[in-house]
Amino acid sequence: MTKIAVWCRHKGDNIIGIGPKIPWHIPSDFRRFRKITEGCDLVVGEKTYESFPNRTLPNRNLHILTLSPAYEVSDAKHHFVHAHIEDFADFPGELYICGGATIYKLFMTSGSPLMPDIVVDSLYLGEVDALSGVKIDITPCIEIMEKKYGKVSPDYEQENVLTSLWVKKGEFVDQNVLKKLINIISINN
Numbered sequence: 001m002t003k004i005a006v007w008c009r010h011k012g013d014n015i016i017g018i019g020p021k022i023p024w025h026i027p028s029d030f031r032r033f034r035k036i037t038e039g040c041d042l043v044v045g046e047k048t049y050e051s052f053p054n055r056t057l058p059n060r061n062l063h064i065l066t067l068s069p070a071y072e073v074s075d076a077k078h079h080f081v082h083a084h085i086e087d088f089a090d091f092p093g094e095l096y097i098c099g100g101a102t103i104y105k106l107f108m109t110s111g112s113p114l115m116p117d118i119v120v121d122s123l124y125l126g127e128v129d130a131l132s133g134v135k136i137d138i139t140p141c142i143e144i145m146e147k148k149y150g151k152v153s154p155d156y157e158q159e160n161v162l163t164s165l166w167v168k169k170g171e172f173v174d175q176n177v178l179k180k181l182i183n184i185i186s187i188n189n
């Protein structure tokens with residue numbers, strides 16, 4: 001029922017990855033991501049799934065979007081293959097949209113009921129690691145966020161990362177989910 005996008009982007013250029021990698025390593029950001037998503041259902045693109053160590057994230061159900069129906073997951077009990085974003089239209093409970101850029105853009109541009117209700121927007125202020133590969137940015141998603149969402153929290157700073165919550169304008173948002181997210185982002189992780 002509640003859809004939440006979670007990302008960490010680089011300030012200025014909105015880069016979230018270079019090639020398959022995230023070009024920074026911020027331990028508290030990983031811990032915050034784990035606390036937000038532990039025990040939950042996450043949807044990711046095939047490239048992001050491939051980038052996870054051992055193609056898994058412990059204690060989470062992973063829904064992988066791929067156009068290859070025969071795609072084999074690493075854990076058939078907890079990982080599920082989907083070819084259509086529409087599979088998530090009536091998703092019960094919370095669904096965390098966790099990238100990469102293609103998947104954020106698909107959900108952010110889809111309108112209700114696929115467009116996230118809440119965005120957990122983390123902004124990394126430091127230098128990007130000098131990796132080789134294609135730079136992947138989510139500028140179109142940020143433009144949509146700034147137009148169609150309102151910021152409902154202060155910026156919480158930790159290890160050079162500012163995190164805030166944004167909510168889709170004019171929509172009801174589950175207050176328990178909001179409270180849970182505020183609790184997690186407002187304390188040091």
Ligand SMILES: NC(=O)c1ccc[n+]([C@@H]2O[C@H](COP(=O)([O-])OP(=O)(O)OC[C@H]3O[C@@H](n4cnc5c(N)ncnc54)[C@H](OP(=O)(O)O)[C@@H]3O)[C@@H](O)[C@H]2O)c1
Nearest residue numbers: 007008017020045046047048065066067099100101102103
């Ligand atoms: N900083 C962050 O918060 C963050 C978070 C997550 C990821 N990332 C980074 O983002 C980068 C990956 O992003 P990306 O955009 O290249 O890849 P991605 O979004 O992870 O995955 C793209 C894949 O999704 C599948 N797909 C695309 N459209 C689809 C559709 N309409 N229906 C079903 N499946 C579809 C395709 O898989 P097939 O080719 O198998 O068909 C496509 O190759 C990496 O650098 C990663 O580290 C950063």
